[in-house]
Amino acid sequence: MKRFKCDVLVVGGGGAALRAAIAAREFDSECSVILVTKGKLGTTGTTANSCSDRMAFHATLPHTEPVGEDAWKYHADDIYRLGGRVSDYDLAVILAKRSCEAFEYLDSLGVPFVKKDGKAHQFVTDGSKYARACYTGPKTAIHIEEALVRRARELDIEVIENSMIVNLLVEDGKIAGAIGVDENDEILLFDTPAVVLGTGGGGEVFEHNVYPPGATGDGYALALRAGASLVNMEFIQIGLSSVKTKLACSGSLMRAVPRFVNDHGEEFLIKYFSEGTPWMEVHNVVFEKGASWPVSCEHASSQIDIAVFKEIMKGRRVYLDFSTNPQGFQFDQLKTENRQRYVQEVNNPIPDDQREISPLARLKEINPASIQWLKDNGIDLEKGEMIEIVPAAQHFQGGVKIREKGNTEVRGLFAAGECAGGQHGANRPGGNALLDCQVFGKIAGEEAVRYAKSVLPNKKAITYEMCNGLQKEELIFACNGVIGAAKTGNAVGKRIYACELKREIQKLMSRYVSIVRTYEGLSKAWQQLEELERCQVQRGDLSLMEYYEILNLLLVAKATVLACMQRRESRGPHLFFKSEDDLGPVPGNPDYEKYFVIIYKGNELVAEAQTPVRPDDNGR
Numbered sequence: 001m002k003r004f005k006c007d008v009l010v011v012g013g014g015g016a017a018l019r020a021a022i023a024a025r026e027f028d029s030e031c032s033v034i035l036v037t038k039g040k041l042g043t044t045g046t047t048a049n050s051c052s053d054r055m056a057f058h059a060t061l062p063h064t065e066p067v068g069e070d071a072w073k074y075h076a077d078d079i080y081r082l083g084g085r086v087s088d089y090d091l092a093v094i095l096a097k098r099s100c101e102a103f104e105y106l107d108s109l110g111v112p113f114v115k116k117d118g119k120a121h122q123f124v125t126d127g128s129k130y131a132r133a134c135y136t137g138p139k140t141a142i143h144i145e146e147a148l149v150r151r152a153r154e155l156d157i158e159v160i161e162n163s164m165i166v167n168l169l170v171e172d173g174k175i176a177g178a179i180g181v182d183e184n185d186e187i188l189l190f191d192t193p194a195v196v197l198g199t200g201g202g203g204e205v206f207e208h209n210v211y212p213p214g215a216t217g218d219g220y221a222l223a224l225r226a227g228a229s230l231v232n233m234e235f236i237q238i239g240l241s242s243v244k245t246k247l248a249c250s251g252s253l254m255r256a257v258p259r260f261v262n263d264h265g266e267e268f269l270i271k272y273f274s275e276g277t278p279w280m281e282v283h284n285v286v287f288e289k290g291a292s293w294p295v296s297c298e299h300a301s302s303q304i305d306i307a308v309f310k311e312i313m314k315g316r317r318v319y320l321d322f323s324t325n326p327q328g329f330q331f332d333q334l335k336t337e338n339r340q341r342y343v344q345e346v347n348n349p350i351p352d353d354q355r356e357i358s359p360l361a362r363l364k365e366i367n368p369a370s371i372q373w374l375k376d377n378g379i380d381l382e383k384g385e386m387i388e389i390v391p392a393a394q395h396f397q398g399g400v401k402i403r404e405k406g407n408t409e410v411r412g413l414f415a416a417g418e419c420a421g422g423q424h425g426a427n428r429p430g431g432n433a434l435l436d437c438q439v440f441g442k443i444a445g446e447e448a449v450r451y452a453k454s455v456l457p458n459k460k461a462i463t464y465e466m467c468n469g470l471q472k473e474e475l476i477f478a479c480n481g482v483i484g485a486a487k488t489g490n491a492v493g494k495r496i497y498a499c500e501l502k503r504e505i506q507k508l509m510s511r512y513v514s515i516v517r518t519y520e521g522l523s524k525a526w527q528q529l530e531e532l533e534r535c536q537v538q539r540g541d542l543s544l545m546e547y548y549e550i551l552n553l554l555l556v557a558k559a560t561v562l563a564c565m566q567r568r569e570s571r572g573p574h575l576f577f578k579s580e581d582d583l584g585p586v587p588g589n590p591d592y593e594k595y596f597v598i599i600y601k602g603n604e605l606v607a608e609a610q611t612p613v614r615p616d617d618n619g620r
């Protein structure tokens with residue numbers, strides 16, 4: 001066992017964790033900070049790996065409209081109101097008010113934001129009236145990660161790579177330390193009063209997701225086992241994505257209005273619209289889908305996600321075909337506002353009549369770069385190849401319930417970024433996740449130092465005995481006496497290999513917890529997850545890290561399903577159906593303007609409804 005001692009332990013190597021570690025060190029240069037990350041620093045997690053056509057970082061800057069002292073209010077309001085009023089408004093205010101400082105810090109580190117006349121260029125995203133999205137291009141997140149890694153190295157922050165924190169040690173409701181494992185299955189013991197979780201989302205709980213490998217929601221599991229709670233776990237961004245390339249199929253790919261066909265060559269969309277819907281109406285909805293990735297029940301275009309999901313559930317594979325126009329398509333019969341939107345996007349103009357030729361002709365006109373990108377990634381639309389699509393998970397809006405200092409219910413435990421929850425609601429206006437990592441990363445890092453200094457004089461060292469003699473396989477369970485996840489050697493249920501367990505979890509989640517959710521389906525998923533929990537999980541030839549990741553997935557899946565079961569209405573990406581046979585989900589219900597918190601009570605995972613902090617509570 002390797003032993004470490006520090007004032008603040010930061011878990012993760014993405015945007016939130018790096019920002020927290022940097023803030024802790026900048027706040028107090030004497031503070032000893034250790035950052036533990038699963039891979040090599042700068043290579044793992046969503047921030048280091050994700051791209052889209054134009055990745056957004058939201059900020060209210062001095063020139064952001066509507067200019068003036070109150071501009072932040074519009075930003076906070078967007079997060080809260082578009083989020084469905086199920087998040088803490090005061091956290092939205094913090095995000096909005098501190099977004100300028102967060103942008104300026106990244107700018108000072110050399111993140112190459114696109115500027116016009118020396119000012120950040122900003123564009124509008126998701127339903128917001130004002131342009132707030134700053135960007136460097138498709139790689140905004142990667143540029144942020146690179147800049148933060150450079151800064152962490154300048155500050156000489158101690159980094160432990162290729163290692164995973166598997167459990168938090170809690171004594172008298174306070175963090176006492178943490179246990180990890182490294183790539184050689186060696187145990188790491190950290191003596192620390194403060195831990196910041198920056199562990200990202202849990203996309204791997206779904207069979208189809210656009211996360212990089214390793215997004216197993218470890219922070220959710222760590223926090224739950226330590227006694228903290230999770231919030232808003234039912235709100236997960238899911239949208240139509242390419243199976244082969246993981247590309248989110250939105251924007252111009254939808255505005256070119258491709259054919260949606262199944263593996264029998266059938267154009268199936270119309271089957272999922274009410275009887276008598278004309279094809280042109282369906283085509284207009286496809287066009288509008290371009291502006292609403294991920295699925296959201298507040299957008300009519302969720303009908304497209306529902307149709308694709310249901311078709312796949314019938315055992316079909318679903319493709320976007322750009323070679324031929326969909327049935328009955330006529331460009332001039334798109335709604336006026338859709339045609340105007342199309343014209344705004346024209347990049348490579350062609351004569352009007354050629355727009356009628358095919359979706360590919362239109363895509364060439366509005367986004368020729370996407371055709372090349374797809375070709376470079378193995379899909380040649382020019383040769384008539386099609387894009388196979390599935391609903392795939394991209395972002396967890398909920399997470400470890402934090403308050404304004406990034407603090408949780410466990411003293412000394414902080415969380416930031418995608419692993420934290422309460423700051424976003426059901427929908428997350430694009431650009432606020434990257435922002436969130438920077439704002440709450442900084443806050444959590446600084447508050448962790450403050451807290452550590454206040455308790456260090458009286459902190460008892462963790463004893464060697466606390467961790468000595470543990471079976472490696474049981475590290476996760478043995479420390480806090482909390483079980484609640486698949487058991488190992490002593491379990492009585494059937495034996496299952498961990499890799500098989502992962503497949504089972506992913507299958508259940510993609511079947512019952514994806515686009516179409518029903519109480520019946522969720523109950524089935526819950527029951528089967530409970531059965532899996534009773535199994536004896538065999539590690540097989542997996543490393544300890546891989547094994548613990550899978551055990552975490554089981555707990556993350558349970559927390560997510562339990563949260564989904566509480567919300568018997570539709571809101572954001574949570575489309576709740578009375579029956580899978582229904583064409584559409586049940587509507588939203590104002591009685592559900594509350595959030596659900598998941599926590600361990602003894603060994604039971606339970607859900608509790610709570611009232612979020614409202615704007616009025618803040619004097620607005």
Ligand SMILES: Cc1cc2nc3c(=O)[nH]c(=O)nc-3n(C[C@H](O)[C@H](O)[C@H](O)COP(=O)(O)OP(=O)(O)OC[C@H]3O[C@@H](n4cnc5c(N)ncnc54)[C@H](O)[C@@H]3O)c2cc1C
Binds near residue numbers: 055163394395
């Ligand atoms: C395709 C795509 C496009 C997106 N586009 C946008 C956008 O335009 N705008 C926007 O705001 N957001 C966007 N997002 C979301 C945003 O990128 C993420 O929410 C954000 O980058 C998450 O950062 P993070 O620091 O919280 O987590 P990550 O960057 O995922 O980092 C998590 C880190 O924790 C480490 N880790 C995890 N568990 C452990 C453990 N137990 N022990 C040690 N280390 C651990 C991981 O290895 C990793 O280094 C997008 C996401 C995707 C997938």
